[in-house]
Amino acid sequence: MSKTEVVGASPVRVDGFAKVMGAAQYTDDLDFGPGLLHAVVVESTKAHALLKKVDVSAAEKAPGVVRVVTGKDCPHKFGLYMQDRHIFAQDRVRFVGEQIAAVVAETPEAALRAAKLVQVEYEPLPAILSLGDALKKDAVLLHPELGSYQRVPWFFPRAGTNIAHWRKTRKGDVAKGFKQADFILEDTYTVPRYAHCPIEPHAVTGLFDLSGRLTLWASSQSPFAQRNVMAIALKPFGLSHKDIRIVTPYVGGGFGGKAGVSMEIIAAVLAIVMKGRPVKLNWTREQEFMNTSQRQGVIARIKLGVKKDGRITALEHTLHWDAGASAEYGANVVNAVGLSATGPYRVPNVKIDSVCVYTNMPPCGAYRGFGYSEFHFGLESHMTRVAKAIGMDPVAFRKLNAIREGDTLAYGAHMNAGDLHGAIDRVAKEIQWGKAVRSQKRNMAIGKAVACFWKAPAMPPNASSAAFLKFNEDGSLNLSVSGMEIGQGFLTVMAQIAAEVLTVPVAKIRVETPDTDRNPYEWQTVGSHVTWSCGNAVRAAAEEVKAKILATVARAKKLKVADLYLEDECVKSRRDKAFSLPLRSFVIDGIMRPAGNFIGGPIQGTGMFMPEFTSAMGDPETSQGGHPNVHYTVGCAGIIMEVDKDTGKMSIRKVALAVDAGKAVNPDLVKGQVVGGVLQGLATALYEDIRYAPTGRLLNPNFTDYKIPTALDCPQEIVPIILETAQPDGPFGARGVGEHTMIACAPIVADAIENAVGVRLKTMPLTAEKVALALRGIEYDDVKGDNLGFCFRGRPCDYPFEVGGAK
Amino acid sequence: MKEITINLNGAARRVAVAPNETLLDVLRGKLGIKTPKEGCGRGDCGACTVLLDGKVVRSCLILAIEVDGQSVTTLEGVGQQGPTALQQAFVANNAFQCGFCTSGVVLAASALLTEKPQPTEHEVREALAGNLCRCTGYEPIVKTVLDVARKTGRKSAKRRARS
Numbered sequence: 001m002s003k004t005e006v007v008g009a010s011p012v013r014v015d016g017f018a019k020v021m022g023a024a025q026y027t028d029d030l031d032f033g034p035g036l037l038h039a040v041v042v043e044s045t046k047a048h049a050l051l052k053k054v055d056v057s058a059a060e061k062a063p064g065v066v067r068v069v070t071g072k073d074c075p076h077k078f079g080l081y082m083q084d085r086h087i088f089a090q091d092r093v094r095f096v097g098e099q100i101a102a103v104v105a106e107t108p109e110a111a112l113r114a115a116k117l118v119q120v121e122y123e124p125l126p127a128i129l130s131l132g133d134a135l136k137k138d139a140v141l142l143h144p145e146l147g148s149y150q151r152v153p154w155f156f157p158r159a160g161t162n163i164a165h166w167r168k169t170r171k172g173d174v175a176k177g178f179k180q181a182d183f184i185l186e187d188t189y190t191v192p193r194y195a196h197c198p199i200e201p202h203a204v205t206g207l208f209d210l211s212g213r214l215t216l217w218a219s220s221q222s223p224f225a226q227r228n229v230m231a232i233a234l235k236p237f238g239l240s241h242k243d244i245r246i247v248t249p250y251v252g253g254g255f256g257g258k259a260g261v262s263m264e265i266i267a268a269v270l271a272i273v274m275k276g277r278p279v280k281l282n283w284t285r286e287q288e289f290m291n292t293s294q295r296q297g298v299i300a301r302i303k304l305g306v307k308k309d310g311r312i313t314a315l316e317h318t319l320h321w322d323a324g325a326s327a328e329y330g331a332n333v334v335n336a337v338g339l340s341a342t343g344p345y346r347v348p349n350v351k352i353d354s355v356c357v358y359t360n361m362p363p364c365g366a367y368r369g370f371g372y373s374e375f376h377f378g379l380e381s382h383m384t385r386v387a388k389a390i391g392m393d394p395v396a397f398r399k400l401n402a403i404r405e406g407d408t409l410a411y412g413a414h415m416n417a418g419d420l421h422g423a424i425d426r427v428a429k430e431i432q433w434g435k436a437v438r439s440q441k442r443n444m445a446i447g448k449a450v451a452c453f454w455k456a457p458a459m460p461p462n463a464s465s466a467a468f469l470k471f472n473e474d475g476s477l478n479l480s481v482s483g484m485e486i487g488q489g490f491l492t493v494m495a496q497i498a499a500e501v502l503t504v505p506v507a508k509i510r511v512e513t514p515d516t517d518r519n520p521y522e523w524q525t526v527g528s529h530v531t532w533s534c535g536n537a538v539r540a541a542a543e544e545v546k547a548k549i550l551a552t553v554a555r556a557k558k559l560k561v562a563d564l565y566l567e568d569e570c571v572k573s574r575r576d577k578a579f580s581l582p583l584r585s586f587v588i589d590g591i592m593r594p595a596g597n598f599i600g601g602p603i604q605g606t607g608m609f610m611p612e613f614t615s616a617m618g619d620p621e622t623s624q625g626g627h628p629n630v631h632y633t634v635g636c637a638g639i640i641m642e643v644d645k646d647t648g649k650m651s652i653r654k655v656a657l658a659v660d661a662g663k664a665v666n667p668d669l670v671k672g673q674v675v676g677g678v679l680q681g682l683a684t685a686l687y688e689d690i691r692y693a694p695t696g697r698l699l700n701p702n703f704t705d706y707k708i709p710t711a712l713d714c715p716q717e718i719v720p721i722i723l724e725t726a727q728p729d730g731p732f733g734a735r736g737v738g739e740h741t742m743i744a745c746a747p748i749v750a751d752a753i754e755n756a757v758g759v760r761l762k763t764m765p766l767t768a769e770k771v772a773l774a775l776r777g778i779e780y781d782d783v784k785g786d787n788l789g790f791c792f793r794g795r796p797c798d799y800p801f802e803v804g805g806a807k
Numbered sequence: 808m809k810e811i812t813i814n815l816n817g818a819a820r821r822v823a824v825a826p827n828e829t830l831l832d833v834l835r836g837k838l839g840i841k842t843p844k845e846g847c848g849r850g851d852c853g854a855c856t857v858l859l860d861g862k863v864v865r866s867c868l869i870l871a872i873e874v875d876g877q878s879v880t881t882l883e884g885v886g887q888q889g890p891t892a893l894q895q896a897f898v899a900n901n902a903f904q905c906g907f908c909t910s911g912v913v914l915a916a917s918a919l920l921t922e923k924p925q926p927t928e929h930e931v932r933e934a935l936a937g938n939l940c941r942c943t944g945y946e947p948i949v950k951t952v953l954d955v956a957r958k959t960g961r962k963s964a965k966r967r968a969r970s
Contacts, residue, residue: 012898012899013898013901015906016897016898016901016903017890017894017898018906019903019906019909020890020894020897020898020903020906020909020913021882021886021890021894022841022842022881022882022883022885022886022910024906025841026844026907028844028845029835029841031839196941197941198905198907198941199844199846199852199854199905199907199908199939199940199941200844200846200854200905200907201845201846250905250906250907251905252844252846252905252906252907252908253904253905253907253941253942254905255941282845284848285846285847285848285849285851285852486905487903487904487905487906487942488904489901489904668901669901672901672904672943672947675943675944675946675947676904676941676942676943676944677944678944679944679945680941680944702847702849702851703847703851703852703939704849704851708939708941709945710932710935710936710937710938710939710945711931711932711933711935711936711938711940711945711948711949712932712933712936714932714944714945714946714949718944718946
């Protein structure tokens with residue numbers, strides 16, 4: 001890789017002053033004038049019921065009310081990967097919080113008052129609030145029409161069951177692998193649901209203007225995916241892609257929760273019904289918890305066989321996911337895990353079953369880590385336990401089995417470049433692995449742990465990106481892309497890539513958040529793939545611009561293109577040191593010839609990128625044959641943690657996290673992802689504890705009862721370590737890192753607890769309460785009560801992983 | 808409806824408010840002040856932070872009618888003479904990501920530094936504990952506030968030495 005100047009530096013973020021001075025606009029900051037209408041949604045209070053009657057007569061007569069919309073006005077379904085979600089509930093409701101109707105009024109207060117007047121008559125149905133009930137033979141079905149739903153070809157729903165998708169991966173012969181093993185450990189781990197908790201709740205305003213054009217201003221990670229999902233779902237209203245425009249101002253945090261489509265489509269329908277007047281729909285914090293998407297809960301059985309020397313011989317990994325009432329996005333999480341649940345290890349014999357199960361709980365979807373955090377908790381816990389059981393050092397055990405470039409993955413494709421071994425070494429060194437530390441406090445014990453991680457973007461094989469670049473008279477540039485600035489620094493990184501190619505400073509490049517009418521296509525800002533994918537498109541656009549610049553100068557000045565190059569915003573010549581033509585002198589106005597005519601014109605360029613080597617066409621029974629993932633990012637995390645032997649309270653001294661970014665386009669931003677992601681990951685381990693009542697009602701949809709960390713809840717030190725093993729098809733070698741930073745956080749906490757005080761927790765979250773119980777020999781499952789974190793009751797070790805005869 | 812007068816970012820503003828309207832709703836809906844954000848509506852997240860007579864408050868928990876005659880500072884008022892040293896340091900240190908909590912965080916940090924120009928790290932964390940940030944992990948924010956305090960301290964020490 002040749003030396004770069006801007007790529008690899010950390011210039012000031014292009015959105016910095018806008019955000020810190022208060023100029024950055026978020027969706028709810030936009031004004032729509034006195035014609036604006038406000039909507040409030042009427043939600044189901046039952047987890048599963050037939051809707052006998054929805055009486056809106058009193059609400060319609062309430063002061064200020066303009067219209068009440070119900071499922072009768074809009075019987076349509078939608079979904080990103082499978083159309084299993086109703087815009088408004090039809091004959092039945094499937095979770096507490098599901099939208100039944102919406103009141104549109106002149107003020108938010110009028111809408112709220114009237115929403116309480118909507119009378120809903122339910123006929124209760126047996127609710128599926130445990131995975132066991134969902135999967136038993138003759139289970140109550142959430143989606144009796146599952147077999148007829150539109151879906152992507154890589155989903156395999158089982159019609160007549162509650163199984164929305166089942167990803168099977170088979171490699172080698174696991175029976176033989178376990179026979180070869182000297183030691184086998186089998187155990188069960190559970191991970192509850194989690195909520196994204198962006199500080200900005202979902203917000204959207206829709207306007208269906210008098211010409212029949214629908215514009216949505218939405219807080220979204222996915223303007224183009226949204227437009228596409230809506231164009232398909234709203235086709236019965238006569239809309240197509242060109243009639244729908246999505247404008248996405250700055251987004252106040254996404255974490256996957258603002259990917260795809262959730263509540264935005266309600267506002268779209270309300271706008272259509274209220275033609276000519278804008279309609280605003282803002283989710284409350286409570287709705288943000290209950291009715292967007294959550295991270296799925298999962299119970300996982302892991303059986304791992306190893307030789308005495310530590311080599312892994314076989315892995316059986318079975319995961320049953322609580323997808324909630326809709327799996328239109330969540331089933332792809334299940335799919336991603338079904339392909340990659342070996343973790344970043346060489347495993348010759350593999351059997352993975354990742355099963356997506358409908359339940360009467362709120363729908364789930366993308367969440368930073370996309371299933372990998374969930375399965376790494378069990379798998380990495382298991383790796384440490386197996387290593388210890390055979391008397392091997394857990395770091396040496398991981399290094400022995402760590403995956404390398406060229407290794408055959410569970411589904412038959414080959415591993416990309418990445419320095420997992422280096423990451424393990426760097427982390428082990430940083431936390432002084434092997435060196436015992438004693439706490440100076442009598443009741444505190446110190447534990448250390450290390451865990452590896454990997455993750456690939458989960459995308460359709462033709463997910464793509466595009467970019468436009470255009471010059472201004474002063475040699476500054478406008479760069480248009482449709483990846484979303486969700487805080488990670490995407491816009492800055494794209495500007496850096498263009499700056500590198502064109503030798504224009506980042507400060508002279510303006511990059512704005514997207515508008516589907518004006519910006520080029522981007523699939524979605526998810527999967528930590530936009531630096532790589534959109535970065536490639538930007539680089540291609542910049543190269544096209546560069547080629548036009550050089551060609552123009554060559555033509556006007558009668559020079560050879562091969563002799564020309566760009567430096568410091570000028571075109572220079574290798575043959576004539578004195579030749580230097582500033583870009584600003586000609587990129588709009590052209591170059592004057594001696595006769596007074598001009599050569600050139602406004603210089604602009606476009607770029608596109610699609611990973612043309614990927615394919616989702618693996619065999620449904622084995623996953624062999626396709627190439628479903630573009631590449632993995634690998635890394636390792638380590639921790640030094642104190643545990644109070646009386647209270648179980650944990651205090652983290654240090655977390656070190658090494659990630660192979662390929663090329664850190666902006667190292668400070670990569671470090672920002674590490675520090676932020678580590679705290680988010682630690683929060684899932686230590687603080688966040690979602691609870692549902694046995695009725696399926698979420699009990700803690702607020703920040704008082706669902707704790708996310710404050711500035712007082714941070715580790716003493718987080719050490720980001722960046723490795724750079726180039727991704728050959730990435731822009732300047734870059735690959736994504738955003739999600740990866742939280743994946744290993746839960747297993748390092750679990751391992752460090754065991755290392756410190758000798759108790760092993762297999763049920764997340766890993767709260768002080770659970771540690772304290774375990775220290776007293778009390779089984780958590782004996783005292784956990786009825787308010788649970790996901791659709792699972794009973795003891796994990798007794799869960800049979802049966803699928804009611806489904807195959 | 809009752810007319811109230813507030814000193815908003817240094818200028819007197821009169822506005823008619825209903826007795827049940829929060830300061831947050833009046834600022835956003837009637838006075839065009841958009842930097843205080845609604846993240847939870849119940850005082851948990853701090854995104855709606857403003858300074859009321861210089862003190863940090865949650866504008867979602869305060870009725871507009873209560874603040875008649877008082878002064879309200881929002882982020883719009885902080886950088887009126889150009890970015891403050893704190894704002895410049897926020898940009899230089901990437902002490903923000905999505906930016907949604909940033910308005911509240913900058914105000915809470917500004918108030919701290921006014922009240923206590925040389926805070927300890929723990930005091931900074933305590934002062935910011937009412938402002939939730941889901942992106943940054945807080946480290947760059949805490950570091951930035953401490954950096955600015957240290958630099959300001961050095962400057963005033965120099966001034967003292969000169970005089």
